[in-house]
Amino acid sequence: xALSADDVRKLALLARLEISDQEVEHLxxxxxxxxxxxxxxxELDTDDVEPMTTALDVDNRWRPDTLVQGLDRAAxxxxxxxxxxxxxxxxxxLG
Numbered sequence: 001x002a003l004s005a006d007d008v009r010k011l012a013l014l015a016r017l018e019i020s021d022q023e024v025e026h027l028x029x030x031x032x033x034x035x036x037x038x039x040x041x042x043e044l045d046t047d048d049v050e051p052m053t054t055a056l057d058v059d060n061r062w063r064p065d066t067l068v069q070g071l072d073r074a075a076x077x078x079x080x081x082x083x084x085x086x087x088x089x090x091x092x093x094l095g
Contacts, residue, residue, distance in 0.1 A: 003028050
C-alpha cells in the first residue's frame with residue numbers, strides 16, 4: 001500500500017503532530033511497512049483462537065469486595081482546610 005505525502009500529512013494532523021517535509025519523506029516508508037504488517041496479520045485464520053486481553057497467563061489479584069464502615073461526616077471533614085458543618089468549602093471556580 002503506497003501512501004502519498006498528503007496521506008502522511010493527514011495522519012500527522014489526526015495524531016496532532018507537526019511534521020516537516022523531511023519527516024514526511026522519512027515517515028512514509030515506515031508507515032507503509034506498518035500497514036503492510038497489519039495487512040499480513042489480517043490474513044491469518046483466527047476463527048479457533050479465543051479472544052484475550054493479554055498474552056500472559058495471569059489472574060487478576062483483586063481484593064474481596066466487602067462492606068466496611070465508612071467515615072462519619074465529622075471524621076471526613078476533620079482535616080479539611082475549609083469546611084462548614086456539612087460540606088467541604090472550596091473557592092469558586094466560575095465568575
